Amino acid sequence: MNMVAWYNRSAILLLVLAISAYATASASPEFAVLAIPAVVALWRLSSRKTGRFLLPRLVVNILLLAVMVFAALRAQAGFNVQTIAEVVVLIQVIKIGDRRQPRDDAQILSMSVFLAIAAMLDSNGMWTGAQLAAFLPLLMMTVMLYQLYQGAVSAGAGATETPAGRQSSFRRQLRATCGLATVGTLALSLIVFVLLPRGIGANAFGSMGVAQHARETAFTNSVKLGQQGIISSSPSIVMDLVVRNEGGENLGGADLVQYLRGAVLTDYDGMGQWSASIPDRPQRAETQMIPGESPFPVGSPVVPMIEQSVSLRGTSGKDRWQYLFALWRPTRIQFSRPGYLTHELQSHVLRAKIDPGPFDYTVWSSPVESPRDIDPARTPVPRGSDRLRSIATGILDRFGIDANPESRPQEDDTRAARAIQDYLRTNFTYTLEQESPPGDQDPIEYFLQERKKGHCEYFASAMVLLCRSVGINARMVTGYIATEFNSSTGAYVVRESNAHAWVEAEDKDHHFKRYDPTPQDDLMRLHKPASGLFGRLQHALEAVEYAWNSSIISFDERTRQRLLGPTRGEQAGWLGRIQRVSNRVSNAGGKQVLAALINGVAVFLAVTSAGLVLSWIVRNVRIRLGGRTSISRAIATTRNDSRLYTKLLRALARQGLAKPGWRPPLEHAGALAAVSAHLAADVRRVVDSYYRERFGGHTPEGQEKKALLELVRRVKRFRPVR
């Protein structure tokens, strides 16, 4: 493969990767499906016509005009990254079909870089990142090859060609240089990445550079029973959650379930519709959040405190309030990006207005309510229908609890709520099947009296209404339950399918406590993480994705300071860093360090083995596709520049006159004289040509090549005298 062919191959791969990265980032596979074949086909065609027009100039001009019109039309609806990327790809396609000079190639490569940047602006996802990570070394290699290609074309006759005998050395050294450049660039970029301060100048230029790809989840702040609602079977990840106590100890575990509150639904219309009542100003605090500043208080701090680091994979979009998820009851919160925060004082619902894209925040919760935050006046409770009241009375009677709130001691409220929860858990069945109630019947009454099966929304709705009917203040909470703990990352993976609804009911101390009336066995079965080989693979992949998100996407000023800046009482400089590392190691304990080492070695071995197996497969597939025999493989896979010679070896092998690996070609040709002088002469001529090509840089062309091919055919047709 000469330099130009090598460059062509690299460049086309680079284009494909850039388009693919952008299509992944913008979640538009149709973009890739249309653009990639067009780019590949045009590149292949135009590579054969270097320096000439593939498309007539008139056609090119018309196409460019069409692109301009398209851009203008799109610009009317708003000129965003997507429009620019689409225009770039269209121009790229036209450019490839146009005249091909080195300068045009440079423009095409530049457009690929623009496309990669557009992908970054669109998404920070791991798959986009993975493709961009592959894009980087390929870009370097292609640019290097372009430099050589362009230099050779510019110098014209003054360019020296690398002799055929030195091609492999040239390729080897170029690859090594590319590797060196890639490693060096990555190392320097890592230093720059870490050293650059974060948080300065954020949002100074509006939304410039902000990832535009908003992400919608199934989570809503309203529930309509009998409809899809928050119920989803999608395995896509909504967030990663790390839960720690005040000492920094991870509180997560495979058998520990965390309830992440989102919206609190209080209003029920009697026909299956739940909605959140957004309180007015006095009950709602709104503030601007600045990253890097100390955590903002959203309630009175009470120990013990649970720290939750939440990484939302995407937020819903600009100018929209995004629910933030936290354990009961949030007291402090800190943002990684600037934005606005709304805190509802009664329900402790947190919402944020931020730019779209991944978003990290840390929230501290305390399961104990501060007396200062409690409203001593008992909230009036809507009592609901008589039928519900009779059901609730029946349940409480079974447990010997007075159903009348006037006469019931307040201490029994908790018992009453638990009784209703247990009643629902034991007498009703969990199902995801949807069924509408007949006529205009209340779906809750239908669920309680007739159907007796439903999903979490039905259970939570029923419990809230039953509690209310006996004078217990209750509300429905929607959010996610975190059940899937990844021990390798120490984080919970929360998926769309983990959306859930449960209940908070007020006790005698005016504290809201969580109740989950959904049958727990069914709930755990549904939210059980995938097991088996596929599950483990999925876990490993998610661990990588988590690492990507936590170390690259979520890298903020706080992390930077933690990495670089000396903390109070610690020594600055390298000595301080060494001290901190040793402190961490000693805190973690030898067992954990050993586990980390074993994990590291295992991952290294796994990756290396996978790479070796893959390269073995690729090599074998290539040999199979090339049709080389086992006899010629040893030579063909080393430094074979002549197809003719390979054909000759194959022909000889078929005749049973295979050249032993140790015997030089000319000597073998001489040895064939014992079989047939004519055959030996033919073989010798082909071998001579191979020597001239291999060592003299003379490639047979035209008539000479035809004559040599004829010789090889004669060798194939040769019939030895028996």
Next chain:
Amino acid sequence: VIYIVVTFFVAVGAINSQNNLLFASLGLAIGGLLISGILSGASLMGTRLERIPSGPLRVGERAVLGYRVRNVNRLFPAFGLTITEPQSESVTWPRHIRPPRGFVAHVGARGECILELPVDPVRRGRMSFDVARISTTFPFGLARKSVSFSLPYWLVVHPVELPVRAAVLRKLTVRAVTGAGAAVVPGEGDEFYGLREYADGDSPRWIAWRRSARTGQLVVRQNTTPMPRQLWIVLRTPREGEPRGGRELERAIAIAAALARGAFKEGAAVGLAIPAAGIALTPQSTPRALRQSLDHLAVLDEGSLRTGFDFPGSSVRSAASVVVHAGEVDRGFGSSRSYHVSALDPGDVLAPGPELDRGLALLDFPAADLRPGKPRRARA
């Protein structure tokens, strides 16, 4: 510039959005710039350049300038090296050739590469070189780094080859043979020259036995060696008061050179006389002598020619000569055995055809066409 602009926008986007992928891109952009500088610098630091001397060139004939590129670096190979000759006041090559530009894709660590840059000289004269430069934009094309080598060197560009009519050449060389200047000396030819007394060291085969027997004294035969045919080429430049024309002089020089080459090919010893420059090279039939004559014609400077001069002395006058006049033919300038050619009307001497058209077009080649980037255009 584009790179810096893009990097700037990436930086602004990263700071504004706090998008870490953009921060990473900014890091890559800065890292790439630094690595580009380091790699290109490292490879250039170990690169050495030498000239490979070559013989004289000729106007209108493709030749090569030879260079040897060595990489003394033990580890780093050098890639994408561009070799150029920078223009300066001290060099004269820009008057003769377009800027030479060579490219070496790869020189391995401790390796070397021979580079031959094709050049097409368009004007005669002495072509001097001084500094040669190796530059590279490898690996990423972000910055061009270069290293210069002081390699003073000069080459002579001989006048353009004009086709001379074969009949004229025959006529001139025959005239050279039959002239009085065709002296005969004893030697080892085939013709009988005379007898002389035997001397020690003479071969017994040379002894003329019959004569020796008659005279009683050993005598040996001597054969002749014919003197080479001698032809003087005399270039007559304008005298005082005569119109001077650079184009005519160039044409006269080219005709003189063409005659010299033609006569040499016919086996004649060619001498060159340029009275205005005080040059008189005695006829010799060696390639070196021809080259010397052509060298003188190549470097002849119009400004240094005298306007008062006479036909050269007796040695030229007694031999066959062809006088090439830069202006009108002056038959008084020369001897009775002189053949006259005028640059104003060389039709009798030069053979018409595409080769002549091309040669004459090259003589008229405008100097401006050698500017870099402008396509070369020859006027017929």
